Amino acid sequence: MARKQSISIIEVARLAGVSKSTVSRVVSDRGGSVSPKAEGLVNKAIEELGYTRNHHASGLRTQRSWMILVMVPDIANSFWAEIARTTQDGLEAGGYSVVIGNTDWSEQRQERYYGLARSGRFDGLILNSVTDDLDAIKDMGIPTVLLGERVEAQDIDTVGTDTRAATRIALDFLWARGHRRIAIATNEHGSERFLSLRRRTYGEFLSEKGVAVDRDLVFRLNLSEEGGKELAKSILSLPRWQERIDAVFCGNDVIAIATIDALAAAGVAVGSDISIIGMDDIPAAAHSRPALTTVRKMRTLTGKAAAELLLARISDPGRPTEKRLFPGELVTRASVAERCIHT
Amino acid sequence: MARKQSISIIEVARLAGVSKSTVSRVVSDRGGSVSPKAEGLVNKAIEELGYTRNHHASGLRTQRSWMILVMVPDIANSFWAEIARTTQDGLEAGGYSVVIGNTDWSEQRQERYYGLARSGRFDGLILNSVTDDLDAIKDMGIPTVLLGERVEAQDIDTVGTDTRAATRIALDFLWARGHRRIAIATNEHGSERFLSLRRRTYGEFLSEKGVAVDRDLVFRLNLSEEGGKELAKSILSLPRWQERIDAVFCGNDVIAIATIDALAAAGVAVGSDISIIGMDDIPAAAHSRPALTTVRKMRTLTGKAAAELLLARISDPGRPTEKRLFPGELVTRASVAERCIHT
DNA sequence: TTGAAAGCGCTAACAT
């Protein structure tokens, strides 16, 4: 492990026989007039010395890091991994490097990343917030794009899926196939407001149909594999669950698939005894048994749009806030019964 | 987006009525003796002013960033995502924040991250190198742990799976079930040396068994979904492939599963007409049709160990190099025929 | 086109 010698522009300048200003001019991209000859000399010296620009020093002067942080709640969920990687192309084309932060649905970890951002390490942020604290985001004082639909975030750029519409697609489909006792599994993290979109839509939907919300059918848990196991357990431990639940609408595919697995393992025939519908359409959704019916989100478009908006915001902090919402799309597979057994 | 005012320790010092050294002492963790009273004053001033430490400035002095970069070749592959997230706990416990870099098997992207590292942005690196250029890694001059078995990296800490043994587990199993014409699908990236372990083991195995390597059965491609589609196409386009291939050993589960899907879609009965074995045992492996027989890697242990070794290296750069190899474990499912149809 | 010089915000001797 070759100990990094501190070779600064001073050494380079000395070797090249120019001043450090000249060296600085050639190493900092915004090439302030340098003669070809001087440039050659400098580059030769840089090569010879193996000089690398010290990021802390240049950042201290310019207040720029040329790094973007993309924060996702669960990097092991391919939906988020895909979104993160998709932002990369656009951002790199804009001259930035991108690194990913994984909050694992933890507020504490999120706060840790916020701290990094506040201390000036990143020129921009793309994030899906675990909490509902929009002020904390604004307080970081750096260009930010929110991932997911946050209608209440009036003054922050947002890109995501039209959750309300997507939720209705799922619920409508369940209803059309005769399911009446519909359970919902949403995230246990965040505040009431954070939950509101899926939950509110669920409430609205049921009341439109004239059915009361059964508190026992509202499950708040981690939208993860563990959450799926819990959910299955909760369902099965509900006395006479067959008579109380027709279908469950899951907040994402990860928990939906895990639930299917756990239920199947317990001998339940998903797709006839009970129906499950997910959200996202991750690759694994096509492979569960039964294959998962779900609402597809356009993750590639989402990632691309997020990169675009962030770049635009960075180059013009004063531009009007923009929100880009993509529609969801029903993907019919086998986890929802053709006809609910109770109707 | 509140424009971040440059509130420095000077403003804080002024408001608190102390010197900036005192302020520095309270904000920098290594608490150099400060009276409780002064500390209170300072903290109040910090609160009031909304001061945040400037990372570039402190980094410039201390040459420390308290960030670790974990570089993986494909964040959408849950194997890598899982490893990355697993390193997080240990590293954060050590006081570091971790960000993930996704190279997407691209040398160019890897070089980009190397550049970040060289410029002093990270105190340590955990990485799976896309290339074979160990010198480039050493030249970064920062503590590094390699992911994956790199026997030739004598002087870099390494943690991974015993690839040679894991490969033999797969090959032995195939052989025991009567498969003789075994194809291999490995990575197209990197140099000859990089490929050598799986490939060399494959060559050794075959020669031990007295069978010659058939060049047509050695596929070099992206270990990704796209690679799987290509592989299936290549297999099917081989004249009389049924008579030429009994089984294929895939470099990872992602390509194995994609191959199964593509083959199945073409009407091939995987698990009888042809056998497929993978490597990693990602969650999706249990859900393909047929379910994938594979060699499990211990990704949680790997991530944990990587974090440990890196922390140890950082705190004692002079310690002897350590290599930790975990064994692979056969997971028998349905993608390998009970008995090869040709034997 | 080039150089001299003044900091960016912080930390770390050193002195008190």
Added chain:
DNA sequence: ATGTTAGCGCTTTCAA
């Protein structure tokens, strides 16, 4: 325990 002071390596006026 606290203040003074000298930079860390770079960028950026300002002059020449």
